[in-house]
Amino acid sequence: DRFWSTSELPESLDGKTRTSPWFGTPTVPCMTSISPSNRGTYAPASDGLHFSLLLPEGMAQAPQIQFTLNGIDRTSGLEWSHEGQTMEASYKGLEANRVYDAVVEFPGNTPGSRTDWTFDTFEQSHLTSGESFVIEAEDYNFDGGQYINNPDPSGIKESGQAVNSANGYLDQEGIPEVDFFDYETNPGPEELAALRAFDPVRTQAGSSESGSDEQFSGPDPAVNDVTRAVYAAVDLPEYQVTDTEGGEWLNYTRDFPEGEYHVYLRAAGRATQEIHLDEVTSDPSQFDQTTRRLGTFDLPNMGVKFNYRFVALKDDQKANVRLTLDGVKTLRLTIGDEREDRLNDTTALNYLLFTPAIEDQAIEPALTVLASSTLDGVYEPAGDAVVEADQIMIPVSSDMQFFKINVPTAQALTFVLQGISVQDGHLIIQYTQ
Structure with missing residues (x-):
């Protein structure tokens, strides 16, 4: 086999288009950029971490994704944006003067669906x-x-x-x-x-x-x-x-x-x-x-x-x-x-x-709400949703909206939906866990 290694993205990926054949597999998105770069040093923690995914044609959103830093799941801390077949993820929880090993993977998918890299945020x-x-x-x-x-x-x-x-x-x-x-x-x-x-x-x-x-x-x-x-x-x-x-x-x-x-x-x-x-x-x-x-x-x-x-x-x-x-x-x-x-x-x-010596602390996973304008569309965080201990409040909109509730794995067996109603211009979703 022959391989070509480069620090620059192929033009077809950098321009957010793709050529045929597909880079990867029809079921796994292609990682097109990461920041900080692999082995990047003295990266400002305040700049955060970013990566881009190019979705295969016909895939409306990425399959289940897992993002870890130093072995701790930080998936819930990702912020997403979406344009065409490109999805951009950002993580703003980096700390200064740390060494990070980052992993992005799609559990259950084929080999090649995992990206590992390392970087540090040391200030000189x-x-x-x-x-x-x-x-x-x-x-x-x-x-x-x-x-x-x-x-x-x-x-x-x-x-x-x-x-x-x-x-x-x-x-x-x-x-x-x-x-x-x-x-x-x-x-x-x-x-x-x-x-x-x-x-x-x-x-x-x-x-x-x-x-x-x-x-x-x-x-x-x-x-x-x-x-x-x-x-x-x-x-x-x-x-x-x-x-x-x-x-x-x-x-x-x-x-x-x-x-x-x-x-x-x-x-x-x-x-x-x-x-x-x-x-x-x-x-x-x-x-x-x-x-x-x-x-x-x-x-x-x-x-x-x-x-x-x-x-x-x-x-x-x-x-x-x-x-x-x-x-x-x-x-x-x-x-x-x-x-x-x-x-x-x-x-x-x-x-x-x-x-x-500072140990990484796992963040307690939180319940999150995602919204989409179509049933099979791209679901992104519902920024106006208010999550409380026993209910979720979402402002009512004149537009059609669909919602998904992401329940942390530890609470999945005890989470129970108790009722849905509309009160004072808000959709109220009641639950226990």
Whole structure:
């Protein structure tokens, strides 16, 4: 089979028309746009989430749809508009400084009727606020367990000028099997020793598929992650740890503020990869250190080694880890467990993000009323309907109207329609549940 991947919509879909044959199946709408985009970062929460569906010809409205965020059903929070064969959905309940995994699917339909994507709503000011904090992947220990607690962004400008070398990790030299473990024993070429020039750990401004000497001018140039403001302010790129192999590790000692944190790894990769986070439980300045497993980042295959995203630290049950930190601790990132050809040199590590542990709260599903001008037409939320504990009030209109009452699943067996009447210009629907 041959596939074509593009960030732009085909003209036939973007123009809200379609060609023959149909993109998809005759019973499943086609997702034509999503916002924020997949792997979108720093998306303003106030902009909300939006997606568009193109309905097959002859389909008046989408079949049953389910929309979840971080595993919680948010379908009732969608607002819909409809024009021709296109349906637009909006969700206004995003919160700032969160990572979201979104799913839109049509339960009971054929394979291909599900769309998954991930994005975040972090504000860059939040990352440096002290409430959350970042550890750069390239800022691992040096000189046998030494560390800089609040390092400045450091590196080399394109002009060759060193930046913040006095309070940064630029050219700090680590001790193998104490500060890091790497199968390489010699420093890499210049483009793969961009920040830690004396260590065999490969540090690069961006990432590329080949990691070749020609990557900056040849057919495979380095592609960087979104440059954060703290780096742009000093005219530096983002740096990554790259050319990793299974079993390699890096130690990070910091004086952590007291709190419970969710931990995210900002990384890119073209193979599924487990990356473990451990606590070093022995002296981080000595050889033969002991560790305790804290969780695992399950890095998915993102197609190429420069598609970056946040990956949450999970426990063995695949739940987000609530990591309690307080005081000086040494954490360790370990690349998988063993060297495998399919995994070697497939991953680029940008940074670890520690953010206050906040659990998503499920919203109690509410009874909703939908209206249409025809029996088999498109039913949209009845904005003038007032839903009370035992009745629904809808203003009477001179136009013909049809109504549907969506009852939450938890109340479906106990919901009973008690009566319908017209009083004082309102349709009154009485019920118990």
